[in-house]
Amino acid sequence: MEIINIFFVVVIAPVIGGLLFGLDRKLTARLQKRMGPPILQPFYDLIKLFGKGRIAANQFQLISVSVYIACTILSLILLATGQDLLVLLFVLALGHIMLILGGFSVRSPYSQIGSQREILQLMAYEPLLVFMVIGTYLKTGSFLVSNLMTGSYKPLLISLPAFLLTQIIVMAIKLHKSPFDISASHHAHQELVKGIYTEFSGAQLALIEMAHWYELILLMGFIALLWQTNLIIGGLIAFACFLAVILLDNISARLTWKWMIRFAWTFGVGISVANLTAIYILR
Amino acid sequence: MSNFIYYVPLSIILVALILAPLVFAFVISIVRSDYLCSLIIIVIAAVLAISSLILFARVTITHQIIHYAPGLIDWNLLVTIADFGLMAMFIRMGVRRKSVLILVFAVIQTIILAWVEFGPKHTEMAYPPIFIDWLSIVMTLIVSIVGSIVAIYSLPYMREHERHQNLTVSKQPQFFRTLLLFLGAMNGMVLSGNLLWIYFFWEITTLCSFCLISHDETEESLRYATRALWMNMVGGVGFITGIALIQLKNLPMDASRLLQLVHTGNEAHLVALLMLPMACLCFAGFTKAAQMPFQSWLLGAMVAPTPVSALLHSSTMVKAGVYLIIRFAPIFRHTGLSEMVAIVGAFSFITGAMLAIGQSNAKKVLAYSTISNLGLIIACAGLNTPLALAAAVMLIIFHAVSKGLLFMATGVVDQSIHSKDIEDMQGLWASMPLTSLIMVIGILSMLLPPFGVLIAKLAAIESSIQNPLVMAMLVIGSTLTVVFWTKWMGRMLATNPRADGRKRESLPALYAGTLAVLASGAVILSLFVKPILENLVLPAVANYYNVAGMEMTPTVLSAPWLMIFLVIALSVLAPTFFNHLRSSQIKPAYLCGEQIASHSTTAQFLTVADSAAEMTVRGYYFEKVTDESVHVKWVTIVATLLIVILFGAVYLWK
Numbered sequence: 001m002e003i004i005n006i007f008f009v010v011v012i013a014p015v016i017g018g019l020l021f022g023l024d025r026k027l028t029a030r031l032q033k034r035m036g037p038p039i040l041q042p043f044y045d046l047i048k049l050f051g052k053g054r055i056a057a058n059q060f061q062l063i064s065v066s067v068y069i070a071c072t073i074l075s076l077i078l079l080a081t082g083q084d085l086l087v088l089l090f091v092l093a094l095g096h097i098m099l100i101l102g103g104f105s106v107r108s109p110y111s112q113i114g115s116q117r118e119i120l121q122l123m124a125y126e127p128l129l130v131f132m133v134i135g136t137y138l139k140t141g142s143f144l145v146s147n148l149m150t151g152s153y154k155p156l157l158i159s160l161p162a163f164l165l166t167q168i169i170v171m172a173i174k175l176h177k178s179p180f181d182i183s184a185s186h187h188a189h190q191e192l193v194k195g196i197y198t199e200f201s202g203a204q205l206a207l208i209e210m211a212h213w214y215e216l217i218l219l220m221g222f223i224a225l226l227w228q229t230n231l232i233i234g235g236l237i238a239f240a241c242f243l244a245v246i247l248l249d250n251i252s253a254r255l256t257w258k259w260m261i262r263f264a265w266t267f268g269v270g271i272s273v274a275n276l277t278a279i280y281i282l283r
Numbered sequence: 284m285s286n287f288i289y290y291v292p293l294s295i296i297l298v299a300l301i302l303a304p305l306v307f308a309f310v311i312s313i314v315r316s317d318y319l320c321s322l323i324i325i326v327i328a329a330v331l332a333i334s335s336l337i338l339f340a341r342v343t344i345t346h347q348i349i350h351y352a353p354g355l356i357d358w359n360l361l362v363t364i365a366d367f368g369l370m371a372m373f374i375r376m377g378v379r380r381k382s383v384l385i386l387v388f389a390v391i392q393t394i395i396l397a398w399v400e401f402g403p404k405h406t407e408m409a410y411p412p413i414f415i416d417w418l419s420i421v422m423t424l425i426v427s428i429v430g431s432i433v434a435i436y437s438l439p440y441m442r443e444h445e446r447h448q449n450l451t452v453s454k455q456p457q458f459f460r461t462l463l464l465f466l467g468a469m470n471g472m473v474l475s476g477n478l479l480w481i482y483f484f485w486e487i488t489t490l491c492s493f494c495l496i497s498h499d500e501t502e503e504s505l506r507y508a509t510r511a512l513w514m515n516m517v518g519g520v521g522f523i524t525g526i527a528l529i530q531l532k533n534l535p536m537d538a539s540r541l542l543q544l545v546h547t548g549n550e551a552h553l554v555a556l557l558m559l560p561m562a563c564l565c566f567a568g569f570t571k572a573a574q575m576p577f578q579s580w581l582l583g584a585m586v587a588p589t590p591v592s593a594l595l596h597s598s599t600m601v602k603a604g605v606y607l608i609i610r611f612a613p614i615f616r617h618t619g620l621s622e623m624v625a626i627v628g629a630f631s632f633i634t635g636a637m638l639a640i641g642q643s644n645a646k647k648v649l650a651y652s653t654i655s656n657l658g659l660i661i662a663c664a665g666l667n668t669p670l671a672l673a674a675a676v677m678l679i680i681f682h683a684v685s686k687g688l689l690f691m692a693t694g695v696v697d698q699s700i701h702s703k704d705i706e707d708m709q710g711l712w713a714s715m716p717l718t719s720l721i722m723v724i725g726i727l728s729m730l731l732p733p734f735g736v737l738i739a740k741l742a743a744i745e746s747s748i749q750n751p752l753v754m755a756m757l758v759i760g761s762t763l764t765v766v767f768w769t770k771w772m773g774r775m776l777a778t779n780p781r782a783d784g785r786k787r788e789s790l791p792a793l794y795a796g797t798l799a800v801l802a803s804g805a806v807i808l809s810l811f812v813k814p815i816l817e818n819l820v821l822p823a824v825a826n827y828y829n830v831a832g833m834e835m836t837p838t839v840l841s842a843p844w845l846m847i848f849l850v851i852a853l854s855v856l857a858p859t860f861f862n863h864l865r866s867s868q869i870k871p872a873y874l875c876g877e878q879i880a881s882h883s884t885t886a887q888f889l890t891v892a893d894s895a896a897e898m899t900v901r902g903y904y905f906e907k908v909t910d911e912s913v914h915v916k917w918v919t920i921v922a923t924l925l926i927v928i929l930f931g932a933v934y935l936w937k
Contacts, residue, residue: 055870057780060712062858070854074847086741087732087842094731094851097769104773106780107710107886108872112773112900119769126762130744134758137748143838198873258908265759273755280751 005080009217013076017213018042024246031250042209049206057106057199064102065204069211071095076218082146085133089126092218096122099208103196114195117183120257124180124264125173128166129222131272135160136225138279148228157226157237162275164226166268168241168248171219173264175212177249182257190254216242291337293351297413299334300423301474303327304467312460320459321438327463328431331470335427339420343818348826350476350539352411359412362483363400369486370396373516376493380509388516395523399479404530409540414476417823421676422473422606424819425683429598429801430466436691436797437462437590443698444588448499458498462594465491469599473606476538478526485522485571485603489515492600495591496584507583514580518570518604525563532556538610542827545613554614558933561615565608565624566926572604572657574631575922581654585646589694592646596653597687602679605660609675613827616667619932622750625665627925629747629756631658634918636763640770641909643902645693645703648767649686652729655764656682656736662753663743669828670837671746674739676820677812681728681735684808688801689725692718695794705774706901713778717788717795721802722775726768728805733848735809742837774902779886780871810848813840874898 022039029036038044056062075092078084100122103115133143139159140148148156157164173180184195192198200208223241224234307327311320342349370393377386441455465488472484489512497508526536534553535541544553573581581601585592595601608624615621635655642648656678663675695718696711697703711719728734740761747754790798808815816836871878877888879895886898 054864055868056864057870057872058778059859059864060776062862062864063855066854066858067851070850074850078842084839084842086744087839087847090732090737090741091847093765097731097765100769101772101776105712105776105778106872107777107898107900108874109898109900110873112777115773116770116903119766122769123762123766126765127758130758130761134744134748134754137745143745144841193873269755269759273751276751 002081006077009076009080010073013217014210014213017216018046020216020242021213024242027243027246028250031247042213046206046209049209050203052202054203055201056204057108060105061102061200061204064098064105065200065207065211067098068095068102069207069214071098072211072214072218076214076221079145079218079221082144082149084143085136085145086130086143089129089133093122093126095211099211100196103199106199108199110193110198111196114183114192114198117192117257118196120261121173121176121180121183124260124268125170128170128264128268128272131269131276132160132163132166132222135163135272135276135279138276138283145225148225153228155227155229155233159279160226160275162271164223164237164241166272167219167223167226168244169264169268171216171223171241172245172248173260174215174219175245177245179248179252179255180260181249181254182260185254291341293341293349294353296334296338296341297351297353297474299330300338300427300470301467303330304463304470308460308463308467311463312456315456317442317453317455320456324434324438324459324463328435331427331431331466335420335423338415339424339819342415342417342420348539349413349415350410351413351415353413359477359479362480366396366400366479366483366486367393369483369490372490373486373512376512380505380512382509382513384513385509385516388513388520391520392516392523395520395527399523399527399530402530404533406530406533406536408477408537409535410476410537412475412477412480412537414537414539415474417819417826418606418610418676419473421680421819421823422602423470425598425602425680426466426469426473429683429687430469430594432797432800433590433593433598433687433691434459434462434466435793436593436694437588439791439793440590440694440698441588454498458495458588461491461494461498462590465495465594465599469603472603478529478536478538481538481607482519482522482526485567485607486519488571488600488603489519492584492595495594496587498587498591501586504586507580507586510583511580514570514577517577518567521563521570522567522607525560525567528560528563529557532560534560541611541614545616557614558618558620561611562620562930562933564611565615565620565929568604568606568608568661569627569926570604571607572601572661573654574604574627574658574661575634575654576919576926578631578635578651578654582647582650585644585650589646589690589697592649593687593690593694596649596690597683601653601657602683605657605664605675605679608661608664609672609679612664612667612672616828619935620929621665621667623665623925623929623932625662625667625747625750625753626756627922627929628658628661628663628665629753629760630922630925631655632662633658633756633760633763634914634922636760636767637909638911638914638918639767640763641904641906641911642767643705643904645696645705645708645771646690648705648771649689649693652764652767653682653686655760656686659740659743659757659760662757663746666743666746666750666753668746668749669824670742672824672827673816673820673837674742674746676823677735677739677742677816680815680820681739681805681808684801684805685725685728685734685736688798688805689722689729691794691798691801692722692725695790695798696722705771708771709774709901710778711775715788717790718798719775721798723772724802724805726772728809730764730768733809733844733851734805735812735815738809738812738837738839738844741839745837745839770902777900780869812844816840872898 021042026036071091072095075088078088100115100118103111176184184197220238223238227234373389468484468487475481493508493512496511497505570577632655635651639648639651660675660678663671729736744757747757874888879887887895890896
């Protein structure tokens, strides 16, 4: 069973992730009254990037990308095999920090500023993820996903509604969607060029792109956990959240990092703590 | 082997751990030979490390808590005399430094001490003065091994340090004398059960830290040393007041008996009497562990030579503060006092991390990080569950190794680039590849999986869930921690492609050796988190609360750590060794196509009227948001209020 899960995670998850990003580009184009690329465009991009000649700014970039994608896949495996959620979050953070260090490793104004801002993105969403994990602990008495899935608990969303909202915020920040596209944007026409990704190229960039696909599935998996009794419903909720993030991206403009931190740490942390407090009181 | 360990008499181990450093401290101040001095330090370091391991092995085999009465002479009398000698020295220092604060606190301590020793009350000791349990063993191992490594590292460091000072007479003998005294006193403190003995050794560490901080005898170092002394003496007043209160209420004066009061359970009325003295002892712990609002002495202490910081921050001094609180934690379990200790600790955890973000001085970042981590340990002690205490003890172990390593590496960098500023460390990855690699390992071991500090931190978060306020503070504080460490690593890694080819770096043997031992220690200890927890930490905690082993094992340990370790190691090693870039594949950074001659050694670009400009980058410090002078004010006020509430809690919140 675990082998099947791991196989699914390693092979199927990026395919779904890539398709979702293709859908994102199509929908965004339609919202802007453009034709948009085919749904399979992310895969074409990936193949093209892998075919590029091998250049880099230094050896450390290769290490950082390798750890980034390894940790992202590893956290998805940890989720699929029912492991500890808190450990998972920090394995994910390790990958993310290594990517940031890869951006830092080149003395280039764009990737430097991008990396500095990426730390702020990380700082904005990290507590929201941890609070959600603590919420699940309060309901189930364990950080283990397996415990959550096998125990006879009501869907978490009923007692932890705030976390649906915070997970949308986390997803928007993590995918660099407006108004949170502060460290890098999907369109390389802003003052930061491609921000933290500016100095990555070829196969390295392709691996980062693939890691994003895994990451999207992981984030959707988190949301699906909120309806753990029936993962099909959970998946649909996660998909709806993804659509909400795309919509948010198209109707809002980029804001400053100060606004992002303030928003995530007052509104996001606020509703998280309020939700947790309610559970403490009702327990 | 086990026989051999069993036949080493306990008295010899104790002499090696406590008396040998004290005696050789005086030998060093007599011999005026650098060579002999180095020899003595290395021998003593080896003796300390081996003795602590023998003690550890002995307790592992026998499973017994040791009560031991040292023989030959009346040691109690000796401690009493030495205690008053110490007070006389404090008073003399107060006079010499013209510091009213030192003078006042020294006199207060002397009066209370005299009352305790010669006053109307007299308590019989239930147990002999030496008390060795698992917590003592953990502390002795840290002091004797990490402390010894720092001492060996100081040998080349101090020689280099003095080379720039044009001294006529070397001050190294004084330095190493104090260093040994410090290690002996720390061992003495953690191996004593008699409160008066603990107090005596506690005060020696205060004195030693003063001597070490003021070692350079510059205006600045004397000022900060004076501050460190009076702040720690405030703690000393708290400590001796606690002892006096215990005596006043006719309660036992040894740790072992005090802890038994809790275990037997039918002496609850006595435990209730202990709350105020315990609050005093916790207060003493806060000062020594540099918790807000007493953080400024530890920040000032960074003027001292770097080995001093490495010693104060990792294995000694500040760890004495947290040790005292953990030592007595079970006594105030389930009380308002415990709640407040957790909140004071969590407050230092979060504010220390916040203030570290705005600093560009590496030693200051490390200092704030120490304050923050000690806050976390104290918060765990305040949470006061077996799981929380296990997290606290794990943090003490792993923090000692990583923080010692980071300070030592910072010292090596400082002696090479003559700056402690993180901005000046930009591109260190290319110019000092070995040291910067060690620093990156040190930093990663402070905050990320699969390293021990993080595993302990996760256990701390797990145990804090019962206490929502502390939990929220720990979560936010952990996030802030990530920010300043990542920024620092980013600076070191930032190199110019092509221009900064990685150089070969050669370090003096003692530097390379000590750094390598601690760096590999940080990695290997993390690999063996589980055995360490089971063989060292859990016995310490189990013995404390009299509970079965099950409920203390943090659930994070059940994660497949070996797989995580392997995946991370593989993903680091594979591109390092099997995917090597050729120099033709290394391309310069993107500068909008305005780059001048990509082969040049600096990154220049064309600007207005085709003139050349140098491209520079620097780190963010968010000066407007993290302004230290603004934040320290309210942090001090809030922290002071918290401590007032802590004392209030003793009365109002039982």
